Amino acid sequence: MWTLYQKFTVLGATVCSLALNSTLNNFTIPGYKQASVVILHKSLADDFEKFCHANSGALPLLYRSKPGEWKCPSLSSDSDTRTDCLQYRKYEHGAFTGSLRSLKDYSEQLKDMVAFYLGCSSNFEKVLQAAGIPVRNIEQKCNISMYKTAVPCYSISNFCCNLVVAMRPIPESKLEAAVLATSELKEAPGAPIHMGNPGLLGIQDLSKPDYGDSVHLQPGDIPVFWACSVTGIEAVINCRSPLAFTHSFGYMFNTDLKNDRFALRSSREVPQVHCISQDPLHYSMVSAEAAKKIKTLESLIGIDPGNRGIVHLLRPGELLKTCLSLSHARSVLITTGFPTHFNYEPPEENDGPPGALAIAAMLQALEKDVAIVTDQRATDLNKKIIEEAVQIGILKEPVPLLSYQRESANSALTFLCENGNPRRPRFDHLIAIERAGMAADGNYYNARKVNIKHLVDPIDELFLAAQTIPGITTTGVGDGGNELGMGKVKDSVKKHIKNGDVIACDVAADFAVVAGVSNWGGYAIACALYILSTCEIHNCYLRRAVGFSQSPKKTVWLSALPSVTKEEKLLKALVQLGVRSGASASLEMEVDALPFYNTHAPLIEKLLHEVQH
Incomplete structure (x- = not known):
């Protein structure tokens, strides 16, 4: 990954001009794609990769490292898994045991661990804006709302959890445009998985997200839900691995890939949206x-x-x-x-x-x-x-x-x-x-x-x-x-x-x-x-x-x-x-x-x- 200094120079920015989330201290590089990170012991890597493929809507796999590999050349020219996220979460036997600024102290353990980089729905916010769709969390200067659902993911071995979703309020007149804008993006979760009443996903109160901030709906908005890569963190917790690491919420991996370039899925079908219940x-x-x-x-x-x-x-x-x-x-x-x-x-x-x-x-x-x-x-x-x-x-x-x-x-x-x-x-x-x-x-x-x-x-x-x-x-x-x-x-x-x-x-x-x-x-x-x-x-x-x-x-x-x-x-x-x-x-x-x-x-x-x- 580029050094922070290099990126600041290219963008003509300073630390103060970076997008900082008011609640989560979200550290992002404007205009660049982000990825979620999950780091597991190599003995679990094959099963976790299968879990990602089985639930690709939530976990689009961008890169899997080799054991002990700290770089991901397809996403960043000069990356270091141990330091790129600026803040990490440590899990032991499924329990969160602390936040870390660096994983360098765990370099020896990381030699037997594999890093997974997963596509994130935040990557298509610029795509939504380009389609004339308001992005309420940006308007409200906060992070997106993320919720645990009652929807079970497809289980692979010890990896089992319920789906986590990210909610964005979308004006009803823009629903189909939002679907069209996101449905074919290969490096992001793609099309929404639900539009309408959150109770149908088992979400009882939109004002109380499990992760992120509460994003307020404006008159005429419909809550629209995308599968979220935080699902991978839930899978790590339920797996109860002796040792695992993930990025901290709001401190994702910033790639070298520009946010205006997306690979498209092969589907040529055009989606339509229809209201089936009031x-x-x-x-x-x-x-x-x-x-x-x-x-x-x-x-x-x-x-x-x-x-x-x-x-x-x-x-x-x-x-x-x-x-x-x-x-x-x-x-x-x-x-x-x-x-x-x-x-x-x-x-x-x-x-x-x-x-x-x-x-x-x-x-x-x-x-x-x-x-x-x-x-x-x-x-x-x-x-x-x-x-x-x-x-x-x-x-x-x-x-x-x-x-x-x-x-x-x-x-x-x-x-x-x-x-x-x-x-x-x-x-x-x-x-x-x-x-x-x-x-x-x-x-x-x-x-x-x-x-x-x-x-x-x-x-x-x-x-x-x-x-x-x-x-x-x-x-x-x-x-x-x-x-x-x-x-x-x-x-x-x-x-x-x-x-x-x-x-x-x-x-x-x-x-x-x-x-x-x-x-x-x-x-x-x-x-x-x-x-x-x-x-x-x-x-x-x-x-x-x-x-x-x-x-x-x-x-x-x-x-x-x-x-x-x-x-x-x-x-x-x-x-x-x-x-x-x-x-x-x-x-x-x-x-x-x-x-x-x-x-x-x-x-x-x-x-x-x-x-x-």
Whole structure:
């Protein structure tokens, strides 16, 4: 490393003009990149390097020294690991045992130790500023805020810890610009790992950072979190090595590399940012390419073969948002069942269950908890349908089947949350697909304006209760406006759909996926979830940049997609169970009076073509 005198001369600076952090006495050389430093015994070096690669979002490895090597020529022309940081921290068996101005007294021990230099998120602050994004900690003349999270890193041998993140307040209008500015920087942590409510990372109070200073949000700012190299220090502490050293907070290694030169990652994908929840506030990330594919899926299912006028109900972008939300969910509850054929037994139509099972199959493949809630009187029928789905190969295992009855004013809350506690919801997302929805007068109507309330359990109450429970998001999938969740588009239903003034569902979902046939909406959701799962930008964001890409599971996800063969077998099974076509009430190979082979099969093939190309 250059001597401090040399750097002062080049920069025309004095000691007083260096950036000194008011709280941590942060010693930085303006315009030069910094690195975190971790020094461990050589016996631990290979495992720590693997730990860095396994959690590269937090620990981008810039250089690993040889045992006893005090230089890092790729980062600095004249470096000395023992003195370059100006202040170090010493750890013995995981315990902090003091700060040191130099490690020269430990030169003998350092002969058997290896130094790791890690990229730091402070390196791209100039990049943010160049993109016109305010950097609040610089404005407020303090260090960034860093927090321990509840997100576990990928463990390697004795190296295990939770992720540490750095928070920067970003104006909402600048979120996508901030992502674009940082996502491809190879020598820094890269794109954010979370945007929105800190509680989703297990951070309870932004005013109390674990490291650094408290940075204040300005009106309109969103807290944005980047993986932080301080994670390496947490790993050292948990490893309990007999002896280890790190840089002191605020005294990082200053390289000879200018801060205006960054190596870019190889990814050509452009990230997009989408808000998927207001309570708690939560943004997700996806590549422009994946978003475009999902938009195409939405267009494919938005045709109107039944001439119902659904073009007036379409809400572009809802499919992407609902699937981003589902991708983040851990536990999903699905409901379906529209007993339109009140003169038959069973009264259910065959639009709804196939779409619900297509969603459930993909959620199973993504290793999420999934359950189905339906009318109590239809429990046996749905149990048989689920068994058939397992036999056909749609589901890898039976889906738990639930029913809901209103027994008290708190029944919905008790059903959705552990012990009725709204802070502990059992489900993250509720989906209604071709489920009879309650109209404004409290009744349930089929498309012909016939009241079928006597056949419908009040599952709407779960969706209404979910509106009051932070952390539960809802989706409604429908094709006529009288389905649960379509309350979001009820004004359009009343204006443009036949009998809409009477039959329109009054219960809104957060997202409304409108399709020519509701089953198509289910197929599209399954396909969109597959697209998201194979999108590396979304995948990295979903796993908080820790661990490895989930692409090896691609074959499992692919096998969970709907297919013409699987849907044909399921429709035949429904016919055998007496489940009829919606519009015609016929027991034929049709759904909503549309023939399977001429209408539904080609649509499924178009969806799959978009997924696989």
